[in-house]
Amino acid sequence: MxxxxxxxxxxxxxxxxxxxxxxxxxxxxxxIDLERLERNLERVRATFPRHAALRVVNKSLPSPKLLEHVLKAAGTRRQMVFHLPFLLQTARLFPEADVLLGKPLPARAVEGFYRDLPPTGFDPGRQLQWLVDTAERLGQYLALARGLGVRLRVNLEIDVGLHRGGFPEPAALAPALRLIRENPERLEFAGFMGYDAHVGKLPGFLEKPEVSLAKSQAAYRAFTGYLRSQFPDLWSPGLTFNGAGSPTFRLHGEGSPLNDVALGSALLKPLDFDLPLLADLxxxxxxxxxxxxxxxxxxxxxxxxxxxxxxxxxxxxxxxxxxxxxxxxxxxxxxxxxxxxxxxxxxxxxxxxxxxxxxxxxxxxxxxxxxxxxxxxxxxxxxxxxxxxxxxxxxxxxxxxxx
CATH class of the missing domain: 2.40.37.20 (D-serine dehydratase-like domain)
Known part of the structure; x- marks a missing residue:
């Protein structure tokens, strides 16, 4: 019984x-319990990688006032945005935002953004990085940029072990990087995004978390190494090397190749984030x-x-x-x-x-x-x-x- x-x-x-x-x-x-949220913010900031900037994931906190509260408390203007309507509202409500797309959008959506962009002072040529996962999509974006007479900042999605798309290995970057190099008036290289959500989620008999993390970071370094050796003219100190997320941000210590770390859900800690690394939240x-x-x-x-x-x-x-x-x-x-x-x-x-x-x-x-x-x-x-x-x-x- x-x-x-x-x-x-x-x-x-x-x-x-x-x-x-x-x-x-x-x-x-x-x-939303504001006291708990603020305590979570304090704990996140106390354990956040010191060498990296915090990028707040817009879709995990999909309220302008909630985002405003978190951004102000965290001392950042960086956001990761995934949805076209949210991107347009972000440009209107946060004209000072530094935005990285969290997924590659169809060229039709990019066209719609420029058509509907509100006149608020948000400058996509300086403040927005479009995520691109293939050389073919980059070609579509280039054609669109020519047609619109704009210059697109491009962040390339790289596969560091999650196998959810993106450039699968460093050498695969070559066509896209050449396209950027050959069209400086329309394309600007902004960095890489490599998501490591698989780290810690594989059954232990397949791969231990520390092995997954080491392999993921080694893959990321291989991509940045290829960029520096093969396309040194596209390298600059201001590039964005984004990755991680709520489950893994605390794993990216001083040796991490990332300089831009994303998180959002950890601040509210829904059930899927009842993880050992987030036990204090x-x-x-x-x-x-x-x-x-x-x-x-x-x-x-x-x-x-x-x-x-x-x-x-x-x-x-x-x-x-x-x-x-x-x-x-x-x-x-x-x-x-x-x-x-x-x-x-x-x-x-x-x-x-x-x-x-x-x-x-x-x-x-x-x-x-x-x-x-x-x-x-x-x-x-x-x-x-x-x-x-x-x-x-x-x-x-x-x-x-x-x-």
Missing amino acids: PRDRGQPHTPYFAALNRLLRAEGPGRPVLL EPAAFIATPVLKVLEGTTLPGLERFAPLLSRLNPNWARTHFIYGGRWPARPVSPGGLAENPLYGKSFNQAVLNGSGRTALEPDDYVFLRPYESEGVLLQFGDLRVVREGRIVATWPVFSEEA
Whole structure:
């Protein structure tokens, strides 16, 4: 027989529950705990590679006010942007930003950026690096630059072991670097981006994390070495050598080839970032949703006669809670012991969470869930509710899918 896993809200979530019952909108919201976020920022800054600049990942913190808060506290204007509408909004709202694209965009999207670029003072010729993964795409960008009469700064995506595309080996750079060298009026070489998200994620019997890291850094050095030896005229001290991310930024010490390190999700620490290297960071983003109904027992359609037996066999099915909304990429964290019923089915409208009587939930109480990722999830609830010292101190809008 399963043990009773039910627990009432912890003091932290009990306080948030009282706050939302009194001041919440009565619908699902995304909470940002500003105190936890700021503590995470302090811990990140204390352990950040000293030789590298911090680049904040825009998609992981997709709210202009949230980004503004983080950028100011971190003392950086560097952002990594992945989505065309977000890029246009970044140019409008952060005209001083230093932007590196996090993925290669179709030439059609690049054309749309220049067509819709707002007149805010953001200068893409100085402040924007387009990510390019092949010589063929670079050729498309060159044709576009000629047609638009602009000069594009180009950062080349290199494969350092993740095998998600990009230039697979140093010699493969030659056609792209020659194209840049031969067209200085339209193209400028800005650096490399090599993402190492695979480090630490492979099963240990395949490859140990320290081996993956060493191989990744050796690959990066091979690319920079090729650039210096074969295209010394394109080398300059101001080049951007970007890489890492929230799971790996602390691995890039003084010997790392990177001078530009990206992170974002670590500051909110969603569930996928419960990693040993981030153990000192605190979850700072939660979905909070009201309980609509609380029913005794678990009664399933067609199995009504078994309802008393189900509750006796599993104390965690003693109560059925219908919540406002559901089916988010998230896991309930408070009250303890709540779980989806595998037999009832999933719902976007009124999800079912079973729990024991010890959860003590009543209608209009809130259930709190931790999202697995911050990107995407933060965009689903309208304005973010920002809490500090037990109060809602701000509502921050999120980026729009429309530029």
